Amino acid sequence: MIGAGGVGSVAASVIRGEGHEVILVDKAKDSLSRTAERLRMPYAVADALSPDDVKKAVGTVDLIVTALPGSIAYKALKGLINLGANIVDVSFFPEDPEELGQLASKAGILLLMDAGVAPGLSNMLIGIGDRKLGGLKGAKIYVGGISERPDPPLGLVPSWSISDLVDEYRRPARTIVDGKVVAVDPLSGPMGTIYVPGVGELEYFPTDGLRTLLKSYSNASFLAEYTLRWPGHVAFIKGLKKLGLLEHKPIHVGNYEVMADEVLASLIWSMRVNFRDIVVLVVDVYGKSGGGIRFTQVTRAEDGTTAMAKVTGSFLGFAALAVLEGKVRGTGLVYPESLGLSEDASGDIMTRLAINGMPVEEEELAGELEIR
Numbered sequence: 001m002i003g004a005g006g007v008g009s010v011a012a013s014v015i016r017g018e019g020h021e022v023i024l025v026d027k028a029k030d031s032l033s034r035t036a037e038r039l040r041m042p043y044a045v046a047d048a049l050s051p052d053d054v055k056k057a058v059g060t061v062d063l064i065v066t067a068l069p070g071s072i073a074y075k076a077l078k079g080l081i082n083l084g085a086n087i088v089d090v091s092f093f094p095e096d097p098e099e100l101g102q103l104a105s106k107a108g109i110l111l112l113m114d115a116g117v118a119p120g121l122s123n124m125l126i127g128i129g130d131r132k133l134g135g136l137k138g139a140k141i142y143v144g145g146i147s148e149r150p151d152p153p154l155g156l157v158p159s160w161s162i163s164d165l166v167d168e169y170r171r172p173a174r175t176i177v178d179g180k181v182v183a184v185d186p187l188s189g190p191m192g193t194i195y196v197p198g199v200g201e202l203e204y205f206p207t208d209g210l211r212t213l214l215k216s217y218s219n220a221s222f223l224a225e226y227t228l229r230w231p232g233h234v235a236f237i238k239g240l241k242k243l244g245l246l247e248h249k250p251i252h253v254g255n256y257e258v259m260a261d262e263v264l265a266s267l268i269w270s271m272r273v274n275f276r277d278i279v280v281l282v283v284d285v286y287g288k289s290g291g292g293i294r295f296t297q298v299t300r301a302e303d304g305t306t307a308m309a310k311v312t313g314s315f316l317g318f319a320a321l322a323v324l325e326g327k328v329r330g331t332g333l334v335y336p337e338s339l340g341l342s343e344d345a346s347g348d349i350m351t352r353l354a355i356n357g358m359p360v361e362e363e364e365l366a367g368e369l370e371i372r
Helices: 006-016 029-039 051-058 070-083 098-107 121-133 162-168 233-242 260-269 307-324 337-341 343-355
Strands: 024-026 043-045 063-066 086-089 110-112 136-147 173-177 180-184 192-196 200-207 222-229 250-253 256-259 277-287 292-300 332-334 361-364
Touching: 006 024, 006 029, 006 063, 006 307, 024 029, 024 051, 029 043, 043 051, 051 070, 063 070, 063 307, 070 086, 070 098, 086 307, 098 110, 098 332, 110 307, 121 136, 121 277, 121 292, 121 337, 121 343, 136 200, 162 260, 173 200, 192 277, 200 233, 250 260, 256 260, 277 307, 292 307, 307 343, 337 343
Parallel strands: 024 043, 063 086, 086 110, 110 332, 136 222
Antiparallel strands: 136 277, 173 180, 173 222, 192 200, 200 222, 250 256, 277 292, 292 361
């Protein structure tokens, strides 16, 4: 398990819970040793960017699971592929993964990517809907990590990469409309509200999280991802944008020059939040022949573990188990939506989610797919 942060720790615990020996790997020795002691697991200090370092530290393994920062994940994976073990990765990196797929095929290994929540679990649910409905016409993903109760002005519990959070508001959101990729500005694109049982009314705006779905379902009538927030959040972010705080440009504070977006990221990270977080996921899938399915999951935090780490690490661990148990096979890139096309693999993961207190509710959708 390379990356012993919140997500990696949960995934490691999940995998060990099924009887596998897990070795925690990280280059931050002090925090790694504390985590390993808490989890009572063996550990090895190694730099993920040095495959020889990792090989020397852990020897031969059956599977590599990675939970690395997106900024280094792509480069790390290019090297780790050469170790010859299958890999399950959760990192959200900006690079095109096709080269990694070619390298994995050449090495004769499987690389399951984007094994998180969205992308990840959301993709698997779309695959399940595709399979159950006999073909996919379109789908909408609504997802957000928010405070358990409204907490203006942001309503967030900082529990993941703040730079990734800021990017959500400025990176063009790619959607599919009638089989064509269309990019919109997240803060100017289609917005609305959705009611989630047990949570309340949330607002949504488009974000660029479709990733591999853009290729897997390139002929869809409509495909989009939306980020969920408490009402009022988007108006506040629009205000920050108007002030220039979303831009990566220098501003002067007295005699000092700082980057505007880095100031915002620091402010968000330093927020004092008195609430726990929750992760809300709603996936609507519409079939080619009519009908639809809505999948809903609400994950709540536990003592010492954020909801975001809990659900992300759990899905990463369950996906890794599917590979270890032979429910996912092949070489080269494996996209998370393909898990849903396999009744064996997705059924096992859905059962494990439910057993571990993160059930996905399923209901029929009334009406037709609305393209907006």
